[in-house]
Amino acid sequence: MRIFVTGATGFIGSSVIKELINAGHHVVGLIRSDAGAEALTHAGAEVFRGDVNDLDRLRTAAVTADGVIHTAFNHDFSNLKQHSEEDRKVIETLGEALLSSNRPLVVASGTGLVARLKPDEPVLEIDEHVSSTEFPRAATEEATDSLAIRGGNVVVVRLSQVHDTCHQGRIAVHIKLALEKGYVAYVGEGNNRLSAVHISDAVRLFRLALEKGRPGAHYHAVGEEGIAMRYIAEVIGTGLKLPVKSLSPEDVPAYFGFLSNLAAIDLAASSAWTRQQLGWNPTGPDFLTDLRNTDYSTIYKAARKEDARCQTPASGIQKSRQG
Secondary structure, three states: OEEEEEOOOOHHHHHHHHHHHHOOOEEEEEEOOHHHHHHHHHHOOEEEEOOOOOHHHHHHHHHOOOEEEEOOOOOOHHHHHHHHHHHHHHHHHHHHHHOOOOOOEEEEEEHHHEOOOOOOOOEOOOOOEOOOOOOHHHHHHHHHHHHHHOOOOEEEEEEOEEEOOOOOOOHHHHHHHHHHHOOEEEEOOOOOEEEEEEHHHHHHHHHHHHHHOOOOOEEEEOOEEEEEHHHHHHHHHHHHOOOEEEEOHHHHHHHHHHHHHHHHOOEOEOOHHHHHHHOOOOOOOOHHHHHHOOOHHHHHHHHOOOOOOOOOOOOOOOOOOOO
16 A cells, blocks of 8 residues: 655654555655655655645645555644644645545544543543543544544544653653652652553554554554553652652642643553454553663753764654654
C-alpha cells in the first residue's frame, strides 16, 4: 500500500514510517525541511514537501494514497486551543480526500482525552471522549466522530505514555521540574496511575489499525494499564540523585504549574479489547525499566541548553511531530 504519513520526523511518525517500510508498504512522508527530507530519504521513504497546515498540499498527498496515518500535532500548550482547532481542520481535510473510498485514515489521539466517569477504573476503548469545550485537544476526536458519521473509514489510536530510553513524553516535564526545584514530587500517597506503552509496540499498533482496523473503532496503545506516580517519582529521584517528596494538594500548583490538574488524577487505561480485536501483544520494555536506563546526563545538558542528543534503534528520525 502507498501510505501517506504526517509528523514524519517526529518521535511517533518516524518510527511509524520504519514499521511500515519493514512491513513492505510504500511510505510518503510530509516534510518541511531539507534536513528532514534527507533523513526521510535515508530511511527509505518518499518525500512530500509541505506543512501540515497547508490544507491544499495535504489534500494533494491524500488523494493519491491508499491510506493515511496522521501523527502530527503541535504540543505548544500556550496555544493549545489554536493548535487543536488546526488539527480539526487537518483531519477534516484528510478525511474529505478519502471519503468517497474505503481507504483508511488512522488518527493519533490520547487515552487522556477519555471521559473518566468511574474513578480509579481504567478507561476502555468504548468510553466516550471529553468535549473540546472541556479540553481543547478533544477537537481531534470530535473531527474523527464527524467523519465516521459520514461513512468515512477513520480509525483512532489513543496513545498512552509512549516511551523509550530517550523519550518520556509528559514525564520529561516532571524531570525538568525536578531539576528546577531540586526534588522530585508526587501528590499525596502517589497512588494515581499513568498508563504507558513502548514505542515499538505503539507503532506496530498503528500498522495493524491501518491494515485491519474496523472503521469507527478506537484502539488503545497501552502496554501497561497503570503505573503509580510514586514509583515513577522514585525512579526519577534515583536517576537524578534528588530527594523525593509527597505534596499536599495545596502545594501542587506551586510545583507543577500547568501540569497541576494532571499531576493528581488517575490516568489508567485498558487495551484488552484492542489486543483481542487486532491480535496486538505488547513485547517492549516496561516504562520503569526505560526510565532506569535513561541517560540522565543528556537531560542535564538539555536543561543547561547544551548539545544533548539521544538516539535509540527504535526512535529513528526525531525532530518534532509538527510537519
